[in-house]
Amino acid sequence: MIDEEISNLTVIDALIRQKRPFVVYRIPGEKLPRLLTQAEEEIRLIYDLQELNGQKGFVIAPFRVSEMCPVVLIQSDGWGQSLSLDDDTEEEYEASLQIQEQENFQTSYTKEYADCFQAFINALRDGTFDKLVLSRRITMDKGADFSLSSVFRAACKRYIHSYIYLCYTPQTGIWLGSTPEIILSGEKDEWNTVALAGTQPLQDGKLPQVWDEKNRKEQDYVTAYIRSRLLSLGIHSTESGPYPAYAGALSHLKTDFHFSLRDNNGLGDLLKVLHPTPAVCGLPKEEAYRFILENEGYDRRYYSGFIGWLDPNGRTDLYVNLRCMHIEDERLTLYAGGGLLASSELNDEWLETEKKLQTMKRLITSTSIIANY
Structure with a gap:
């Protein structure tokens, strides 16, 4: 963990240049992100989720665990040091949001x-x-003015209701995401999913109150x-x-589940x-999982896995890795998916993935505007 006081997010770019494993993340409801770092040789690789029993640290888990995409556990002593989001571009950034709200959808699938x-x-x-959930990915040129710290800062300021993260390890590469979906959070005897x-x-910026039959x-x-899965473990x-x-x-439509656990080490x-x-x-789960692996046409890697802080004796905050991108030297790979039912229509589902891809595209566009402001 970095001990010195950090005044802004420029440390992120330095860590990337050094190829030093790290994660910086912001939990919904918190104002400041937290930074964790660890020596490469101390990172733990896991190939069965049950091996997380009793473990503490930051988890990066893929959709499908494999030799190429293991579960990565950054084992740090605490939640991490807080970083400031303040910088000289804030006023310009806020102005840029007003400039680039017009969406650029690819309407033809x-x-x-x-x-x-x-x-x-x-x-x-x-x-x-x-x-069944059908996902897809798109690739974009990274661009000479792309800055990880600027994109992360933009995500924190724009998506206040989402879990924001940026991570790098040799096993995963660089990933950045903004996700609304908890898979598991809580502490002591109060847990939820x-x-x-x-x-x-x-x-008009407000939540819709009417939902059609397909969505419901x-x-x-x-x-x-x-x-049913909670009940299978005796959890009411x-x-x-x-x-x-x-x-x-x-x-999205959301239902909260609140429960207690007999043993937090499980x-x-x-x-x-x-x-x-x-x-x-999808459903049935195991059959849907195999169908996706055989028919979707690409490896999701860490998209639609989960990510976050795990601590059976303290606070846990784990989120499904949605609305994310993989960042390489020359290109960006963005991911999105949508749930299909028998009543689903091709044009509607394509447009839904386009709208979801905008979550990351907006960040890339807004930071590019700032760089040329």
Whole structure:
């Protein structure tokens, strides 16, 4: 962990140049992000989520655990040192938000996406699955003026209701994300998870109150799954929802589950049961998981995995890794997905992924505006 006082986020760019493993993250409701660093040789690699039982540290878990994409555990002594977001560009940044609100959607779907959609929808309409999640990725040139610290700062200022993170390890590479979905959080005898599904744009910046049958049904599937998985471990929860919740410029339907645990050292067992939830996979879960691996056409890697601080004896905050991008030397890879039911239509689902991709695109655009302001 870095001991000296840090006044701003420029340390991030220095850590990247040094190829030093780190994570900086901001929990919803907190004003300042926290920074953790660790020596490369001290990072722990895990290949079964149950190995997280009794462990403490920052977890970076993929959609599918493999030799190429292990669970990475940064084991630091605490939540990390707070960093200031203040800098000289804040006023210019706020002005830039007013400039670039117009979205740039690609309204026509690609043949690759259409072919995948058809395979997925056929499996839904013949009754093999109740729900499947189809995701896709796009690549963009990184650009000479791209700054990790500026993009992270922009995410914290724009997406106040989301969990924001930026991490680098030799095993994962560089990832940045803004996600609204908790997979597990809590401490002592108060724990919670959520069912988050269904998507609508905000209406004049406000949460929509009317949701169609497709969105409500999709959310019901996720809620029922989480309820049954908790009960399979003897966990009886109280529920509140569904209700609309913010997710950047979008809204999802959300149900909260609150519960206590007999033994907080078994968090790995609980995570193995919950991950991946139907919000990023499908139902029936195991069959949907295999179908996605065989038919989606690419490896999601750490997209739709989970990320965050794990501590059975303190506070845990773990989030599903949505609305994220992988950052390489010359390019950026952005990810988005959507839940499909038998009633889903190709154009609607393509447009939903386009809107979700805007979460990361806005950050890239706004920081580029600032650099040339």
